[in-house]
Amino acid sequence: MKPVGRDLPRIVVIGGGTGLSVMLRGLKEKALDITAIVTVADDGGSSGVLRDEMQIPPPGDIRNVLTALADTEPVLSQLLQYRFKNGNGLAGHPLGNLILAALSEISGDFVSGVRELSRVLAVRGQVLPAAGIPIVLKAEMQDGSIVIGESKIPKAGGRINRVFIEPEDVAPLPEAIEALRQADAILIGPGSLYTSILPNLQVKDIAKAVIESDALKIFVCNVMTQPGETDEYTVSDHLKAVYDHIGCHLFDYVIVNNGDIPEPVRQKYAEEGAHAVELDEDEVTRYGYQVIADELVLFRTFLRHDAEKLSQHIYQLVESWMNRKG
Template sequence: MAPKPKPKAKPRIVVIGGGTGLSVMLRGLKEKPLDITAIVTVADDGGSSGILRQELQIPPPGDIRNVLSALADVEPLLEEMLNYRFHNGAGLAGHSLGNLMLAAMTDISGDFVSGIRELSRVLAVRGRVLPAADQAIVLKALMSDGTYVTGESSITKANKRIKRIAIEPPDVEPLEDAVVALQEADAILVGPGSLYTSILPNLLVPRLAQTIEQSDAIKLYVCNVMTQPGETDGYSVGDHLAAVRDHIGHHLFDYVIVNNSEIPPEIQQRYAEQGAKPVKLDLDDVRRDGYKVIADRLVYFHTYLRHDAERLSHHIHQLVEDWMLRKR
């Protein structure tokens, strides 16, 4: 009797970022036959995350909790409970239950990384979730007027144009599991998310960008659909890529995935009232800079503009599959 053929190994994809955009995309990617590792920023210092970071001396749990929730294989009610935010109660108001659970699991297991791993097991997370470093990072921004602003939550509130971002301590050690995941990846995906406060803080952790550069994986960048007030005002797709290149010192990506659908005027007006506009697609300039571009209708509107997770994950999976075929 002939032995059964071994099942084909899933392509290993490492996704880097933080914030809502990353979580939305991961909800689509987890439905694809991919081995997912998410490397998540630890620079948040506002709200519930900032309080827990300061009082318990742990990395901020908020972005990690969002990613765990997105990758969890649980009933919708449990996911809603994880994201539930208390509105009343001395000491409880403002905290999300998932943040408190992650803080508790950190205390029970002895460290933040073990806490994430144990909570991932409880939630049946499809993939691995890793912080970029096992300690909190402080962001410091040099503004175009020469002033400095310290703290992730203060940078966008400063309402000034960001010239450069840095992390403190600058020599923070990356999580070794994150470095190994990048070394073993078949595909590396950065974004979507806040350029200066979610994406670049990960890439500025020593050795992470260098490891990406040295990898022979396919490297993808998912650009935001809208500009972010106080962070990327007036930015085009090319401006996002230029900011990464200026901070890292070289090109990092093979492909850029962008939205090319028109956003209805009434939705644009709603966002304009908050200071946000559609990110301009300067297609010719981006291609001239050496990037391959995947452009499609990648958004839908339900209260807020969001990436279409199903359509976006289809493009990503197809690119990864084609890349794997060419490597064989």
């Protein structure tokens, strides 16, 4: 188990989705004080049902991050992720989502419920929703049409111009802003660019706090494009999308995969409309970003980041940054 204490480098991770959880499983083994700021824009599946019926932020991404950072027996993690297959009204719900919903009612609000489950799971770090209420994600497409709802945006069949949230003045959690102010490093990604990463940066004052921070800033690029969201995007296209939403070149380093993806795996993803994200290094470095490229993927049922190798690169960058700061 890693040491715990106030002197550990403070790292804030912003995002959502499976990629974030995979990476956090590696980071929690490092000597880091981790805060995860997680999207609350999801409106599909179990999360969408609980969001609508109980008027709470969607619990799915939060559940995945809590499970990733938990210091528990594997069977408990499996229990939280267990998705009911049968039952009228119960089928499709992961148990962890229901527990978070119950704790929200018991403790009085969703944020307190997350804190309670974090304590029960002995979470290594702090997990915070980007806001204490659910937000609605909207996308303006290149043809000028507006698509409403996180789950509908990738299915719209067009190219995304920008995303924005309602209510646009939703307040971030004070703890999230404080964590960003105290951060030694801020890490954004991996995850769905327009529906997991950028919604967090649309929450009032979060982007401002990231911009104003003198922390080391790292972007972890996705391995594959996402159909309906980042079709044909290169690494620099991902960075340009962040720039277009934030208004500045945010990152010091960009971590990307340059490992070969076996042809059968490529074909499997191509059938779904996904392709490997191309590293256009000249374009990336032209804007002042430093590139860390390595073989960072594993394939089991799906392509995932190699959590151990990725977290080692991140830790080395943070350690070097801390040494330079003295």
